[in-house]
Amino acid sequence: xxxxxxxxxxxxxxxxxxxxxxxxxxxxxxxxxxxxxxxxxxxxxxxxxxxxxxxxxxxxxxxxxxxxxxxxxxxxxxxxxxxxxxxxxxxxxxxxxxxxxxxxxxxxxxxxxxxxxxxxxxxxxxxxxxxxxxxxxxxxxxxxxxxxxxxxxxxxxxxxxxxxxxxxxxxxxxxxxxxxxxxxxxxxxxxxxxxxxxxxxxxxxxxxxxxxxxxxxxxxxxxxxxxxxxxxxxxxxxxxxxxxxxxxxxxxxxxxxxxxxxxxxxxxxxxxxxxxxxxxxxxxxxxxxxxxxxxxxxxxxxxxxxx
Amino acid sequence: xxxxxxxxxxxxxxxxxxxxxxxxxxxxxxxxxxxxxxxxxxxxxxxxxxxxxxxxxxxxxxxxxxxxxxxxxxxxxxxxxxxxxxxxxxxxxxxxxxxxxxxxxxxxxxxxxxxxxxxxxxxxxxxxxxxxxxxxxxxxxxxxxxxxxxxxxxxxxxxxxxxxxxxxxxxxxxxxxxxxxxxxxxxxxxxxxxxxxxxxxxxxxxxxxxxxxxxxxxxxxxxxxxxxxxxxxxxxxxxxxxxxxxxxxxxxxxxxxxxxxxxxxxxxxxxxxxxxxxxxxxxxxxxxxxxxxxxxxxxxxxxxxxxxxxxxxxxxxxxxxxxxxxxxxxxxxxxxxxxxxxxxxxxxxxxxxxxxxxxxxxxxxxxxxxxxxxxxxxxxxxxxxxxxxxxxxxxxxxxxxxxxxxxxxxxxxxxxxxxxxxxxxxxxxxxxxxxxxxxxxxxxxx
Numbered sequence: 001x002x003x004x005x006x007x008x009x010x011x012x013x014x015x016x017x018x019x020x021x022x023x024x025x026x027x028x029x030x031x032x033x034x035x036x037x038x039x040x041x042x043x044x045x046x047x048x049x050x051x052x053x054x055x056x057x058x059x060x061x062x063x064x065x066x067x068x069x070x071x072x073x074x075x076x077x078x079x080x081x082x083x084x085x086x087x088x089x090x091x092x093x094x095x096x097x098x099x100x101x102x103x104x105x106x107x108x109x110x111x112x113x114x115x116x117x118x119x120x121x122x123x124x125x126x127x128x129x130x131x132x133x134x135x136x137x138x139x140x141x142x143x144x145x146x147x148x149x150x151x152x153x154x155x156x157x158x159x160x161x162x163x164x165x166x167x168x169x170x171x172x173x174x175x176x177x178x179x180x181x182x183x184x185x186x187x188x189x190x191x192x193x194x195x196x197x198x199x200x201x202x203x204x205x206x207x208x209x210x211x212x213x214x215x216x217x218x219x220x221x222x223x224x225x226x227x228x229x230x231x232x233x234x235x236x237x238x239x240x241x242x243x244x245x246x247x248x249x250x251x252x253x254x255x256x257x258x259x260x261x262x263x264x265x266x267x268x269x270x271x272x273x274x275x276x277x278x279x280x281x282x283x284x285x286x287x288x289x290x291x292x293x294x295x296x297x298x299x300x301x302x303x304x305x306x307x
Numbered sequence: 308x309x310x311x312x313x314x315x316x317x318x319x320x321x322x323x324x325x326x327x328x329x330x331x332x333x334x335x336x337x338x339x340x341x342x343x344x345x346x347x348x349x350x351x352x353x354x355x356x357x358x359x360x361x362x363x364x365x366x367x368x369x370x371x372x373x374x375x376x377x378x379x380x381x382x383x384x385x386x387x388x389x390x391x392x393x394x395x396x397x398x399x400x401x402x403x404x405x406x407x408x409x410x411x412x413x414x415x416x417x418x419x420x421x422x423x424x425x426x427x428x429x430x431x432x433x434x435x436x437x438x439x440x441x442x443x444x445x446x447x448x449x450x451x452x453x454x455x456x457x458x459x460x461x462x463x464x465x466x467x468x469x470x471x472x473x474x475x476x477x478x479x480x481x482x483x484x485x486x487x488x489x490x491x492x493x494x495x496x497x498x499x500x501x502x503x504x505x506x507x508x509x510x511x512x513x514x515x516x517x518x519x520x521x522x523x524x525x526x527x528x529x530x531x532x533x534x535x536x537x538x539x540x541x542x543x544x545x546x547x548x549x550x551x552x553x554x555x556x557x558x559x560x561x562x563x564x565x566x567x568x569x570x571x572x573x574x575x576x577x578x579x580x581x582x583x584x585x586x587x588x589x590x591x592x593x594x595x596x597x598x599x600x601x602x603x604x605x606x607x608x609x610x611x612x613x614x615x616x617x618x619x620x621x622x623x624x625x626x627x628x629x630x631x632x633x634x635x636x637x638x639x640x641x642x643x644x645x646x647x648x649x650x651x652x653x654x655x656x657x658x659x660x661x662x663x664x665x666x667x668x669x670x671x672x673x674x675x676x677x678x679x680x681x682x683x684x685x686x687x688x689x690x691x692x693x694x695x696x697x698x699x700x701x702x703x704x705x706x707x708x709x710x711x712x713x714x715x716x717x718x719x720x721x722x723x724x725x726x727x728x729x730x731x732x733x734x735x736x737x738x739x740x741x742x743x744x745x746x747x748x749x750x751x752x753x
Contacts, residue, residue, distance in 0.1 A: 061597075061599065062577070062599055062600050064570075064574075065573065065574040065578060066574075066577065066578055066600070153402065153406075154405075154406060157402075157403075157408055157409065158406070160408060162406075162408075162409055163409060241399075241402070244363075244388050244390045244399065244409065245388055246388070246389060257389065257391070260391070260392050260395070261367075261392075262568060262570070262573065262593075262597060263392055263393075263568040264365055264366075264392040264393065265366075265465070265467065265587065265589035265590070265592070265593065265624050266366060266367055266368065266465075266589050266592040266593065266660065266661055267365070267367060267392070267592075267593065267596075268367065268592075268596045269593065269596045269597030270596075271570055271573070271597075
């Protein structure tokens with residue numbers, strides 16, 4: 001966990017200070033009114049939708065229509081909304097929550113494992129075609145998943161896998177960005193000398209990876225895990241076209257299905273449940289970020305140090 | 308019907324699928340030129356044998372129908388799958404047909420979308436299952452709507468004879484009479500907006516389903532379909548009547564700039580900024596769940612007429628149940644479709660609040676005398692049933708109406724946001740529809 005920090009410090013120690021003025025300003029940055037204001041705007045921009053969501057999850061459907069959007073209505077219906085969200089339509093929300101967790105555990109977990117293995121391999125072993133692999137990965141990072149959704153659908157349909165959880169899990173296993181990140185991270189975090197020493201001591205390659213390298217890779221792994229978990233948790237388009245059966249929907253598609261009940265003749269309008277459901281949907285993500293924050297930050301800076 | 312809201316997300320996919328659909332039309336799933344005939348014995352045998360039936364539909368009262376059907380035929384298991392509403396389902400259905408797997412045995416199709424699937428032979432001509440016998444079971448509007456050429460490609464499930472829904476409280480508050488003609492409607496629009504600038508007579512930012520239904524009621528017949536020969540002409544007299552009247556509402560900014568089916572729309576209906584809706588008879592269920600605050604304030608009246616004393620009506624929305632050509636359980640599927648649209652299922656759906664397409668239910672005293680607490684105890688079904696009888700003959704949708712509707716806002720929709728007139732906008736829609744039709748291999752002329 002502390003690896004990247006150590007690298008950064010050692011570099012700073014080694015690099016001679018170019019000018020004293022600069023090094024003091026780096027140690028004690030001056031306050032900038034402009035930057036503070038800009039940051040404030042960004043914070044506001046990010047937080048207002050969240051505030052709106054929290055405030056409106058406390059309203060009844062009627063309250064949503066006739067009260068000011070960013071303040072509470074007279075009726076405080078949060079608990080009632082939560083209970084109704086969890087029980088509406090035979091409690092299908094909980095089923096969707098379970099599906100989402102399943103897709104995240106298998107998809108994001110698998111993607112992280114593959115990225116760690118692949119990134120380590122690419123960083124620490126030389127083999128012919130490595131440059132080609134690099135080109136493919138960089139190219140793949142640039143292709144948005146949405147563009148591949150339709151071809152993926154037709155392929156999965158050919159294999160008879162559509163409308164099954166596999167149709168969501170298997171494409172989620174591929175994370176070119178995660179692989180790239182792990183590659184960069186592994187080449188930085190694992191000194192070649194360490195591997196040589198381990199090999200001289202007679203450790204096998206698997207032992208070296210699992211006992212020595214994996215702990216060193218932990219910050220990067222957690223970063224990739226968070227990335228892929230968020231991507232899978234929020235995945236909408238892929239499950240939308242892959243799944244027909246409501247029972248396999250993740251939360252994103254399920255909430256959209258509730259929302260579109262309002263657009264159909266005879267459908268039951270449940271905007272209040274859509275709002276409350278959306279709040280419940282993002283809570284686990286917020287919790288994951290807060291709990292893994294330390295790993296997340298150190299992981300991100302690791303990439304920056306290299307550049 | 309009316310769902311442009313979600314169009315953008317699917318435009319790209321729809322483009323791909325339209326091509327796929329055209330490809331299907333020239334072979335693929337509908338390769339059997341001579342369609343197999345099924346007898347009642349086949350249907351009975353299928354019911355006795357049992358099996359699993361997949362039904363794709365979003366209509367909420369079908370749940371009760373499925374339960375009823377399974378009780379009656381315990382060997383049959385019906386899987387009711389909601390793959391999305393309207394366009395979403397058509398996308399999914401075309402995907403499945405293109406992929407050749409996962410095609411359902413029964414699919415709900417709105418009337419405007421049916422010709423597209425019928426012409427591509429993606430759905431079964433139900434005459435092979437004896438559908439002709441139901442000629443008198445359904446009211447004329449829906450029965451005509453499930454035809455494409457000679458074929459019958461769905462059995463009507465619900466219908467949407469149009470009526471005027473109005474917020475009585477607002478009309479009374481400002482002392483304005485409820486309009487019975489379109490001239491009075493325009494006058495009421497002016498009076499309401501003058502009395503309270505926050506109030507609009509209705510909302511419209513350009514809606515293909517609404518526009519075509521209005522033209523239908525005005526006696527316009529812009530579409531003609533004869534096999535693959537299609538005519539599109541928005542210059543006929545009926546269309547002109549509609550554009551002349553509606554242009555006044557647009558030019559004088561008397562329409563709330565809100566799209567139907569959005570949260571703002573429900574909000575407008577609830578807070579009273581949208582005073583009337585001219586729409587199908589399926590609307591009460593949406594009002595009850597989406598506009599609870601309007602209970603007791605709203606009423607129903609016949610659709611405004613073009614000439615005082617006339618009795619002209621039109622359909623808006625409504626859908627039928629089709630059997631995709633790729634289904635391997637057609638007799639069983641037909642048994643379900645019959646149950647849901649002509650048998651006990653109809654009453655189950657009516658009890659659940661749906662508006663039927665069958666003459667029997669529409670003329671039953673129990674149905675007609677039902678009092679709607681939401682409408683202040685008004686017997687609204689009497690008006691709806693009357694409107695169902697008034698629907699004008701001879702309307703047809705394009706065999707590529709789903710696409711045409713998806714480009715309505717890019718063409719005719721300009722009339723709402725620029726100096727383009729509505730009739731110019733409709734001409735642009737016409738051109739764009741003709742171009743698309745020709746690309747798809749139709750012979751299209753104005």
